[in-house]
Amino acid sequence: MSDFDTVIRGTLVNEDGVTEGGYIAIRDGKIAHLGQGAAPSAREVHDFGSALVLPGTIDGQVHSRSQKDQEDFVWSTRSAAAGGVTTVVDMPYDAGALICTADLLTEKAESAAKQARVDFALYGTIRPSEGPAHIDAMAKAGAIGFKFSTFETDPNRFPRIPTPLLYSAFEAVARTGLIAGVHNENDECVKVWSDAVKATGRTDYLTHGESRPPIAETLAIAEVYEIAEATGCSAHIVHCSVGRGYELAQAYRAQGVDATIEACIHYLVLSEEEDVSRLIGRAKCNPPIRSSNEREKIWKHLAEGHVTIVSTDHVSWSLSAKSSPKMLENSSGMPGLEVLPSLLLDGLTERGLPLTHAPRLLSTNVARLFRLTDQKGSLALGLDADIAVFAERPRIYDPSASGHNIVGWSPYEGRTIRHAPVATFQRGRMIFDGTNVLAEPGAGRFIRPTVTALGGAA
Known part of the structure; x- marks a missing residue:
């Protein structure tokens, strides 16, 4: 008679170390035993x-429904499974x-539960005209946290939350025990x-970065952390493109503020002069991709x-929304779920950094941030057996070849990616076999x- 349902063997990579010739034994969807x-x-x-x-990646920033009748969870979570991502946190x-x-x-x-192939969590937000009135109820309904923006992308879909209202919202979020995540650009x-x-008449690739220079980002970061210090709220910067932002986060942490900060994978891989110059609209995102010098500053942090988590800020805009020769006319954002862990593992390997950074930044810290540590985020006893396996199988990335994303383009197209996902498991069940996504829509939870809403940690 078998002792366990499933055993997975390989080189175990956890936040606290690497175990060669290790194994994970799984029973009833949970990690029941670990050894060598x-x-x-x-x-x-x-x-x-x-x-x-590795523990399955938890992508802390995904936009599955930014474009109507485009991607939705049926596709975003398919890309996730094929990339070694076992939980997506949707905006x-x-x-x-x-x-x-x-x-x-x-x-x-x-509605997402009927489509999702991997697990998912949901951010809530507020409408400026209603203020924080619904924050408590959203927390009780299962919100993973609350997202706000200091910049107005759209008054209805993506509104700016003015400073006094942001203060009130942080006060309300603090009572829930959850995080306040903020899009950090000064409006x-x-x-x-x-x-x-725009008044210059220029339309080239440099115009985007010039329209949103680093000071616009760091001013917003300082505002967010000052409000966090005043309200006792856990404040999270959801993307930072410049080294100075990570310095600010570290300084506020030293003062006792729960100040966390997120690096999107494109800030670690791409640069303005090397990539935005050739990709134009396909590399447009907010905040913008900066110089290679700023990229290396983030790697140093x-x-x-000093980096809390790494995410994608994934959104699969149709190519028509990303192909204008006029840089500022393009939609902001790009897909990345299918390659997130692979790109980070490549970067760590190329720079001679410990592989243990990968589970910490992609899983363990993400679980801590979103109050999921008793469920996910590590290769540890009693947690969900969400597991991703990677091998060195260098290939030229072709986003149209896998069939696991709704758009056939990527800013990483043509790049040699060394690490490839060879299997993904959700609660011990294989959902990707290295080629095919095996999970059906509705398999995710x-x-x-x-946390107990209004009562802190459970």
Whole structure:
């Protein structure tokens, strides 16, 4: 009689170290035993040799519904499974529906559950005209956190939250025990400098970065952390493109503020002069991709432990929304779920950094941030057996070849990617076999944080 349902063998890579010749034994979807050497018996055994076995990635920033009738969860979570991502945290800025009440959050959770192939969690937000009135109810409905913006992309779909209202919202979020995540660009600065750039008549790739210079970003970061210090709220910067932002986060942490900060994978891989110059609109995102010098500053902060998590800020705009020769006319954002862990592992390897950074930045810290540590985020006893396996199989990335994303373009197209996902497991069940996504729509679950709304940690 088998001791366990499944055993997975390989090189285990956890936040606290690397175990060669290790194994994970799984029972009832949970990690039941970990070890090295001879493994116990199981009904199903997967031996991956020396391949890297990591906790499944939790992508802390995904936009599945930014473009109506485009991607949705049926495709975003397919890309996730094929990339070694076992949980996606989805943003509240859906086309046609700002997720700003408990009813809207519940409706989204129910509809996404019918489509999702991996687990998912949902951010909530507020409508400026309603203020923080619905924050408590959204927390009770299972919101993973609350997302706000200091910049107005769209008054209905992606509104700016003015400073006094942001203060009130942080006070309300602090009572829930959850995080307040903020899109960090100063609205007044961006609008003035965007108008100035447009007045020149230029349309080249440099105009985007010039319209949103680093100071617009760091001013917003300082505002967010000052409000966090005043309210006691956990404040999270959802993307930072410049080294100075990570310095600010570290300084506020030293003062006792719960100040966390996120690096999107494109800020670690791409640069303005090398990539935006050739990709034009396909590389447009907010905040903008900066110089290679800024990219290396972020890597330095990552090596020193100043980056909290790494995410994609994934959105699969149709190519028509990303192909204007006039840089500022393009939609902002890009897909990345299919290659997130692979690109980070490549970067760590190329720079001689410990592979343990990968599970910390992609899983363990993400679980801490979103209050999921009793459910996910590590290769540890009692947690969901969400596991991703990677091997060195260099290939030229062709986003149209896999069939696992709704758009056939990527800013990483043509790049040699060394690490490839060879298997993904959700609760011990294989959902990607290295070629095919095996999970059907509806296999994923709606994940709630482990906090009692209005009462702190459970």
